[in-house]
Amino acid sequence: MRLRPIRSWAVALLFTVAFATPALAQRDPLPSWNDGAAKKAIVAFVKATTTKGSPSFVPPPERIATFDNDGTLWAEQPMYVQLLFALDRVKALAPQHPEWKDKEPFASLLKGDVKAALAGGERAIVEIVMATHAGMTTAEFKQIVKDWIATAKHPVTKRPYTAMVYQPMLELLAYLRANGFKTFIVSGGGIEFMRPWTEKVYGVPPEQVVGSSIKTKYEMHDGKPVLMRLPAIDFIDDKAGKPVGINAHIGRRPIAAFGNSDGDREMLEWTGAGGGARLMMLVHHDDAQREWSYGAESKIGTFSDALMAEAKKSGWVVISMKKDWRRIFAFEK
Amino acid sequence: MRLRPIRSWAVALLFTVAFATPALAQRDPLPSWNDGAAKKAIVAFVKATTTKGSPSFVPPPERIATFDNDGTLWAEQPMYVQLLFALDRVKALAPQHPEWKDKEPFASLLKGDVKAALAGGERAIVEIVMATHAGMTTAEFKQIVKDWIATAKHPVTKRPYTAMVYQPMLELLAYLRANGFKTFIVSGGGIEFMRPWTEKVYGVPPEQVVGSSIKTKYEMHDGKPVLMRLPAIDFIDDKAGKPVGINAHIGRRPIAAFGNSDGDREMLEWTGAGGGARLMMLVHHDDAQREWSYGAESKIGTFSDALMAEAKKSGWVVISMKKDWRRIFAFEK
Numbered sequence: 014m015r016l017r018p019i020r021s022w023a024v025a026l027l028f029t030v031a032f033a034t035p036a037l038a039q040r041d042p043l044p045s046w047n048d049g050a051a052k053k054a055i056v057a058f059v060k061a062t063t064t065k066g067s068p069s070f071v072p073p074p075e076r077i078a079t080f081d082n083d084g085t086l087w088a089e090q091p092m093y094v095q096l097l098f099a100l101d102r103v104k105a106l107a108p109q110h111p112e113w114k115d116k117e118p119f120a121s122l123l124k125g126d127v128k129a130a131l132a133g134g135e136r137a138i139v140e141i142v143m144a145t146h147a148g149m150t151t152a153e154f155k156q157i158v159k160d161w162i163a164t165a166k167h168p169v170t171k172r173p174y175t176a177m178v179y180q181p182m183l184e185l186l187a188y189l190r191a192n193g194f195k196t197f198i199v200s201g202g203g204i205e206f207m208r209p210w211t212e213k214v215y216g217v218p219p220e221q222v223v224g225s226s227i228k229t230k231y232e233m234h235d236g237k238p239v240l241m242r243l244p245a246i247d248f249i250d251d252k253a254g255k256p257v258g259i260n261a262h263i264g265r266r267p268i269a270a271f272g273n274s275d276g277d278r279e280m281l282e283w284t285g286a287g288g289g290a291r292l293m294m295l296v297h298h299d300d301a302q303r304e305w306s307y308g309a310e311s312k313i314g315t316f317s318d319a320l321m322a323e324a325k326k327s328g329w330v331v332i333s334m335k336k337d338w339r340r341i342f343a344f345e346k
Numbered sequence: 347m348r349l350r351p352i353r354s355w356a357v358a359l360l361f362t363v364a365f366a367t368p369a370l371a372q373r374d375p376l377p378s379w380n381d382g383a384a385k386k387a388i389v390a391f392v393k394a395t396t397t398k399g400s401p402s403f404v405p406p407p408e409r410i411a412t413f414d415n416d417g418t419l420w421a422e423q424p425m426y427v428q429l430l431f432a433l434d435r436v437k438a439l440a441p442q443h444p445e446w447k448d449k450e451p452f453a454s455l456l457k458g459d460v461k462a463a464l465a466g467g468e469r470a471i472v473e474i475v476m477a478t479h480a481g482m483t484t485a486e487f488k489q490i491v492k493d494w495i496a497t498a499k500h501p502v503t504k505r506p507y508t509a510m511v512y513q514p515m516l517e518l519l520a521y522l523r524a525n526g527f528k529t530f531i532v533s534g535g536g537i538e539f540m541r542p543w544t545e546k547v548y549g550v551p552p553e554q555v556v557g558s559s560i561k562t563k564y565e566m567h568d569g570k571p572v573l574m575r576l577p578a579i580d581f582i583d584d585k586a587g588k589p590v591g592i593n594a595h596i597g598r599r600p601i602a603a604f605g606n607s608d609g610d611r612e613m614l615e616w617t618g619a620g621g622g623a624r625l626m627m628l629v630h631h632d633d634a635q636r637e638w639s640y641g642a643e644s645k646i647g648t649f650s651d652a653l654m655a656e657a658k659k660s661g662w663v664v665i666s667m668k669k670d671w672r673r674i675f676a677f678e679k
Contacts (some may be wrong), residue, residue: 221599231586253564264552
């Protein structure tokens, strides 16, 4: 009677030693990726750049990977999240702006007619952004974003926006960091709109976020220094602006870059033009069932035929959300 | 006869155990600092912010320390190093610019009359900077800086400029990093002038350098993407620009900041305005024997009486190079 428990304990130990340790060591770091060309390309690139003695070995400080945000790390449909934030802010600020009732694009917005409001094109968007993103201190804006992102819900899925992030990309970020890569966000979105939550959601600290910005000004308010957000564009981190932003913030050329639209073309070109092993990937939204299906015809996250042609010509890997991703969101069963 | 060597070996071992290990563990991380208020303030601040359970404990991601460069990490006399670089570049480029012979500020410069050249004030300096810092790709400029810094010599000491760095500050940078701090340079100098050598000299990688910049533009040259340096100021990272640059690049408020002149005032104010333990320090150049002695009256690295008054009022620690630094340069005996 006394021997049996000891024996099963010994058997359990044997099993642990024989199976559990190797199983742990070989655990798939990318479980939400189906086996296929995209996953293979990632693993091969990481092996090539991090294996000592490999002809493509890259020293850790130079392992820079840049990620677009909208449509690459989180969903951008039916509208950019930051635009939805701005629309919510217009509603919240309306009581302080009685004049908006008769002034476009605010009047249409407040009537719930987003389409009419945005008919004014880029000018309308800039007006909405300036009215909602400027005129407060950086600390105040950070708190506004934090409060909003903690409570706002996606209009279609009713999930928090921070749940609308792509599980395979979270795994990719973690896999690269575990292999000595420094991961950066390089987004057309507002830098101060992303920083309050990117560390928690993506593991990317504020100093590794590059984005569009408005000007700020150092001022003294009641003897305390503040940075005021001014209604003036400082930098647009999109298209040809992305390599400029990368150079300004990082000062090194990435060796891996991930995007999903025409806005990322120059970032991938810039990354690919360096020597040695490179990995350029584009997320293609082709899964109408689990996410959205859009591309060349979409105004948001345009993936033009020209981009597809350049990807083929330049060896950029196109990720099919439908075929390459086993799971898109963490909340899926 | 056989016992004695064993006995002395045993004695040696005892000594090792009794003294050597604690001695190693307590090795002074700041050997070039004299014991005094400045060194005490540094050690107390690091202990307070990094000791678990301390009321002033700061989690590692928030341990941000910013350092001015000219006059704080390396010498800025008899002239800013970058200005000496620009003057050398004017000479190197003169054969391609025959028109400079009759055009100020270049004409005076080429005759060796720096004072006359700079008599034109800020406009003259901007002209010299644009003529020598713009019109090439970022990669080309990086190479020009690398080649220059590898060979150029300080006009007074005849040492390489990278030997004109302050040994106590190198120790401080290393001490902070060993305690989980992320160290940044926040300088009025050109960001692209510093990045090619800050990693090697200070252990500060390019992505942790904040500085002044000119605009760049993404272009295709013979099918290869380049970033062209344009003759247009993008950002001046000095005075009230320093908190703006810190916010743009780092996105967090530093908890420690180090400077030496009026140009650093706002950076120290911004740092000091946060909650919890803070360390603000100003290097005072008061050692005419081992370095230079200058302050309120100096055009380079002005340390005004108003700055000294604010330091006293705000509890900023003034570092006396003469009294607080045992050694200034590594090349000293």
